[in-house]
Amino acid sequence: MKDFIIPAIDLKEGRLVRLYRGEEQKVKVYSQNPEDTAKFFQDMGFGRIHVVDLDGAFGGSLKNLTAIRRIRKVFSGVLQVGGGLRDTKTIEELSKEGVDLFVVGTVAVKSPEVFQQILSLFPERVILSVDSKGGKVSVGGWKEESAYTPVELARLYEEKPVWGYLYTVVERDGTLEGVDTTPYVEFKKSVKKPVLASGGVASLEDVKKLYGVVEGVVVGKAIYEGRINLEELE
Template structure:
């Protein structure tokens, strides 16, 4: 399970936090030292982590760049970063710091031409973030809706040089309510690229439910709340 689970580090004001259903005002702080958290994941043998700049997601650009640089310094595995990646220059800046994969959602919906430029510059290194809220794709830190269903958005880009998808069920995110596998089963019928799942994971049983359906699961709150203990992962 250790290679299937991808720990999440959500950053807000330089701290490690988790939100409830993506609501900016509904925040809980878990650590004031993101680098220590990343180092702990490194020490437990994780090969990949998922970092989100929430300040960037709710704003218009990356706000926790220095923290991300420090995380890169202590974590040797694959580092994927998202949240406010709205320009090609931001991707270049992260690339210079050794970030491996970029998680981009809003640009793909609102600025397709720019997204194409990103794909041209970083082929196979961009994860398309598909954030489903009420069955429709949500953007701009989950504050705005769109006219796309997750499957319609995937159809636009599945043949493009994306790495794959991060599919988040927004209503489940940060709730510890458990996962619903159906959205992922449905989505997988429309895509050929890898899919990472996110939202609602509360136990190792949830991971087992998703095994064989998706290629990985991003987990945050269940780790920080001790619902999934690092020591128990194989």
């Protein structure tokens, strides 16, 4: 299961936090030192972590580079980073810091030509973030609704050199409401590349439900609230 679960570290003003349904004001702080948590995941044997710069997602540009740098120093596995990655310069900067994969969403919808540039510079290193809210892809820190359904957005780039997709059900994110596998099953029918699931995981049972449906699951709040005991994972 440690190969399937991808622990999430969400950054806000340098701290590790979680939001409720992606709402900027509904924030809970879990740690002042995110790198300590990253080191914990390293020691527990996780091979990948998912880091989100929430200030970057809401503000449109990378804000937590110092925290990301500290995380990279203590975590030797695959590091994927998202939040405010909307130009080639930002991604080049993260690449120099040793970030492996880049989670990009808004620019794929709003500036396709820039997204194509990013893909040409970093082939197979970009995860297309597909944030589903009310059946449509949400962008700009989940504040704006696009015209695309998740499948429509994926089909635009399925033949391009994206690594795969991070499909988030925004309405369930940070809620501990549990997982509905239906959106992921439907989405997988339209794509061949790997899909990572995110949103609503409340227990190990939820993780098991997704096993075999997607290639990985991002888990945050369920870990920090003690709903999933990492000591028991294989």
